[in-house]
Amino acid sequence: MSAATELRPARLRFRDVVRVGGAGLRARPTRVFLSALGIAIGIAAMIAVVGISTSSREQLNQQLDALGTNLLTVGPGQDLFGDDAQLPAESIGMIGQIGPVSGVTATGLLPDTAVYRNDLMPSGETNSIAVLATDLQLLDTVGATVAGGAFLDAATAQYPAVVLGAETADRLGVGAAGPAQLVYLGGHWFTVIGVLAPAPLAPELDTAALVGWPVAESLLGFDGFPTTVYTRSDENSVEDVQAVLAATANPEAPHEVDVARPSDALVAQQAADSTLNALLLGLGAVALLVGGVGVANTMVISVLERRAEIGLRRSLGATRGQVRLQFVCEALLLSALGGCGGVLTGIAVTAGYASVQGWPTVVPVWAMAGGVGATLVIGALAGLYPAIRAARLAPTEALATP
Template identity: 75%
Template sequence: MTGARLVPARLRPRDVIRVGGVGLRTRPLRAFLSALGIAIGIAAMTAVVGISSSSRAELDRTLDALGTNLLTVSPGQSIFGEAAQLPAESVEMIARIGPVREVAATAQLADAKVYRSDRIPAAETGGIGARAANLELLDTVGAELASGVWLNSATARYPAVVLGATAARRLGVGAAGTETQIHLGGRWFTVIGVLAPVPLAPELDLSALVGWEAAATYLGFDGHPTTVYSRSVESSVEAVRAVLGATANPAAPNEVEVSRPSDALAAAQATDQAFTGLLLGLGAVALLVGGVGVANTMVISVLERRPEIGLRRSLGATRGQIRTQFLTESLLLSALGGAGGVLLGIGVTSGYALLQSWPTVVPAWAMVGGVGATLLIGGLAGLYPAIRAARLSPTEALATP
């Protein structure tokens, strides 16, 4: 009679997890420290992606609120490399374009310096520039007043000025008022308003804005605009953009530059993405260090648990089951670190977004990818120790003191 062949018992998934968690339960401090290394790397990567995504969401929200249909026209250079000039009638000509809904212009007044008083040295301008402005500028660029009032048909003729947010701060003007004056172009101008920051026209933040007529009367303005802002029907923005140059300056359309503020914002966003890439690289390094910690923990675990391995092998455990046990332990350790890191990263993102008054956005791919990356790192880190444990013979393992 032929003896019956012994078939090793199969481990069910529940048994695999229970056996794989033995090392974590018996050595909780070591498991915690190893998982912490993984968690720091994942938290760094999740927080970087989350903060970057929250920043972009705030940018998109700003653009949605202010509109992406704002186009700007400015003079470029002539064919001889000299600074070009927009015609004085360019605003009226652009207003005739069918889809254009709002048009306004500003003109830089290069010779009109801005000071807090007439006793400030001429060289200390603070980088503030004077600009003539149309009355429609406020609505066209989506600007809001932080204090006072905007120019109107009456004040635009007299020495009245509205300060940009940064200009007001540098001049030490906290609020507009009839008694608040600045020295502009050799004359005293009354500050009747202070603007809030203008996201789509940041050049206005560092400007002192006076009426078109007042600039001509008191500051020698020649009537040629330097920047024209136009808002068009959303569906026709590109079509309007294509004809703005020829419309603004029919005699020399090649001397006109047309852009939209969102282009500048996109460039800033590209810079943020480069910085985000750097931080993600640092997070990846931290994750790699955490993986090395997991590998070290698993190697030590194999060395310390040789008697256990030998006993299990003597009782019929196969090499594959031993290998599965230690590989599962490594994956559980990494999964704990990955889940903790994702939660920590979400917490950091939420806190920072709350301080900045941003919406909190953590992409799902970042969370899933974070846990997936830890499982991959954990699997690779635990593979060698698992194979090493499986290769131990029962007698060799039990002989270990």
């Protein structure tokens, strides 16, 4: 065997590299913890933002799947002079003649009618509650439900009976529907027969008091003109129906009709939330960068403190490459520790927030893998310079360090 072969340095196995790198971290637990914490905060912020955003989007998708995206609303717009227009009383029946339309209903606003908890309330304290005459098919068409009591039917719509929206019941202090539960509406006592659950696709119902169409005309002076018409159509024909609704509702003045798709408002709200999430994601990236600087600082100080150790290793035969690999491994382990802790923290934050909001917990796999991958890249970059600096130390120079 030649002398050159005998002096060839032994190759470090992967397990040995990890063991040596881990020993360097265990020697300085407090500093390692603080550096890993900086990485963890950045990763946790990124994972939480992505997870909460994704969970919110999943909740919206489930909500739209349950409620449907085929609901369209028709309302009066403005005429050429900027005055409020009016839908014809026949618009409900005409819209119902559209082929793909599977359901149509309407509400009519009683602008000069207010509802109070009792007849002793000052007339100005209306709590911004709208009184609406309603068609009996309202709940089926808009996808709303009754939280307590019952909705109007052919019998109760003829008499002073009222159904309160979810927010209306809270504002009036009505806890539950029942024969003994009365409110003062339009100068008459009305029995509260039901309370609605929140209606996501028709939020205007949440702050409304709903009375039957017949009693509104006979007792409250309702003129019979609808102010909002709700339609359900075939899923594949929503755009086609939307295109002809204005002309159908008011053939003489289609430009005075507003047509909307409530589900679009929910999607737009989600888009606005996504913009905010992008900002928060950027802040998380900044925190991650700060954590990377902490890793670099830790490794540089480690090199300065361990010059004697480096010199001893070099004297015993360790090559520059082995020393360099040791310090890169330490940086990677430090970053991986912070990254894994950050991912777990981000998942916990997402799960906790989603649970409070009643959302499904969804954390994309790409976000978790990307978070750990980002920490490893930052760790490698942060540890590269200290590793090169450590490898360049001559054994005699390093051992001479006091």
